[in-house]
Amino acid sequence: MTLGLINANPVLRSLTSESANHVRDIRDPEHPYSLEQLSVLSEESITVDEKLGRILIMFTPTIQHCSMVTVIGLCLREKLKDCFPPHFKVDIKVAPGSHADEESVNKQLNDKERVAAALENPNLRQLVDECLYSSEL
Incomplete structure (x- = not known):
């Protein structure tokens, strides 16, 4: 049963082997699917x-009023923090x-103080930890 889900029937897609390995396994906060599958x-x-030490991620929430959009952004930021050297500048945007x-949302996700306070x-x-590490269990 899907009580409480904002998007109870998301559209899924198949995983590809060329996907970015660092973030491919992050689970959606509301569904048992990865962000890539959704x-x-x-x-x-x-x-x-x-060369420039920059990463830009533009993600697309499944619906325009997704209440988990900042959680998804925090997951992306935390995962990249574990995968890249600290000198990399990371921009995460919808x-x-x-x-x-x-x-x-873009302002929140790229404000270091807001991100630190949220975490x-x-x-x-x-x-965030459940979304990042549920696939490793």
């Missing part, structure tokens, strides 16, 4: 410039036109 992320939505509060919340931290 088409929230794709290889094309991730840009890594190793794809243009994909979320009703796009500007606000100090034990409940939010637990949810």
Whole structure:
């Protein structure tokens, strides 16, 4: 039963072998599927410039009023923190036109102090960890 889900019937896609390995296994906060399976992320939505030490991720929530959009962004940021050297600059944004509060979400996800404060919340931290590490169990 799917009580409480905002998007109870998400569209799924098959995994591809060319997907970005660092973030491919992050689980969606509401579904037992990965962000890649839900088409929230794709290889094309991730840009890594190793020379400049920059990473840009543009993700697309499954619905325009997704309440878990900041959790997804926090998961992406935390996963990349574990995979790349600390000098890399990471920008995480929702794809243009994909979320009703796009500007606000982008500002939150790229503000170091807001991100740090969010991850100090034990409940939010637990949810992020479940999304990141549930596939490893």
